[in-house]
Amino acid sequence: MANTINIFPSTETLSFAAEPVLEPILKTENLWKVYRTGQVDVPALRGVSIEIFPGEFVSIMGPSGCGKSTMLHVIGGLARPTKGRVFLDGNDLAAMSDSERTLLRRHKVGFVFQKFNLLPTLDAYHNIALAQHLHENGFDPHRFDVVANLLGLGTRLKHKPSELSGGEQQRVAIARAIISEPKIVLADEPTGNLDTKSSDNVLGILRQLNKDLGQTIVMITHNPDAAAYGNRVLHMRDGLVVDGANVH
Ligand code: ADP
Numbered sequence: 192m193a194n195t196i197n198i199f200p201s202t203e204t205l206s207f208a209a210e211p212v213l214e215p216i217l218k219t220e221n222l223w224k225v226y227r228t229g230q231v232d233v234p235a236l237r238g239v240s241i242e243i244f245p246g247e248f249v250s251i252m253g254p255s256g257c258g259k260s261t262m263l264h265v266i267g268g269l270a271r272p273t274k275g276r277v278f279l280d281g282n283d284l285a286a287m288s289d290s291e292r293t294l295l296r297r298h299k300v301g302f303v304f305q306k307f308n309l310l311p312t313l314d315a316y317h318n319i320a321l322a323q324h325l326h327e328n329g330f331d332p333h334r335f336d337v338v339a340n341l342l343g344l345g346t347r348l349k350h351k352p353s354e355l356s357g358g359e360q361q362r363v364a365i366a367r368a369i370i371s372e373p374k375i376v377l378a379d380e381p382t383g384n385l386d387t388k389s390s391d392n393v394l395g396i397l398r399q400l401n402k403d404l405g406q407t408i409v410m411i412t413h414n415p416d417a418a419a420y421g422n423r424v425l426h427m428r429d430g431l432v433v434d435g436a437n438v439h
Contacts, residue, residue: 214281215242216374216407217266222275224261235261236272237430243375248401248408249435250418253427259411260379262427266409267377268296280374297325301368301376305383307360309352315363316348319370326371334370342366342396358389365396369406376400378410382417394420 224236235258243249251259264270266277268284277284280299284292302308309318319339323330339345342362352360361381368376378397382390398420400406410421418424426434 213244215278216245216280217241217243217409218278219266220276220278222262222265222277223273224258224265224270225273234430236265236275238275239430239432239436240275241425241432241436243407243409245374245407246401246405247423248398248421249410249423249425250421251409251411251425251427252413252415252418255413257427258430259427263377263379263409263411267300267302268292269302298327298371299374301371301373303361303364303368303376303378303381305380307352307357307364307384309360309363309367311352314349314351315344315355315359315366318352318363319348319366322367323370328371334372338366338370341400356389357385358392361385361389361393362396365393365400369400369404375407375409378408380411380413382412382414390417 219239219241222236222239223234226233226235237258239258239262251262253259261270265272266279268277268279272285279295282295284295287295309315310321313321320330320335323335339348342365344359344362344366347355347359347363350359352363355363361384365376365381368378376397381397382393385393394417397408397410401408401422408421410417412418424435425432
């Protein structure tokens, strides 16, 4: 029967032809964060369940104090939830020790902050290269050049943060965040300290990273114009996601 041709696909073949199920890169289940200040409990997150999928650029909007920064800190493994679970690239953060969480964060997450948080004594080159050296893949000169060119930093690399404009400092911070190809970039009000022109430039770069490199991004903002750069908006209020939690 060596020459028999089977024209009917087997069930095995059919299962291969099915659409692959896309797993979220980040998932939270009933996430709570309660800050205890003196005798008073402040519930900053009150049961947040969201999913973020690879390739998404998600904006998180909401009034001051609604829990946006807390959410970013908890999903990025910078803070522990009081209750609930966070899965980052399939890893359950709650089940990890602090040192395991630190390693996971270093390898999977790139952070961008409103105040840039660059090391003031290092020039732009070393601020970016240090992040790459700390990563298990080590320093990769080709990747460094690609990222520095993408961020338009070619002529600014020998300058320290104090010698760079706000927009340039944020571009260095973004380069540092993406240099080791993180699974997700978490940006907390990345344009909060920038003028309109630099803001537009930085938001355009984030959109380009998302479109051209497929970089998954979650960005906090309270500016609707900035939020519109993303392709999904989560609205938060009083510690809850009130709209946009699911992919429509
Ligand atoms: P947003 O980023 O939306 O402005 P936050 O996550 O910073 O909101 O804060 C949510 C709530 O938690 C607010 O009531 C805030 O005062 C409180 N909060 C945030 N951080 C702390 C903290 N370290 N200790 C106590 N309360 C905090």
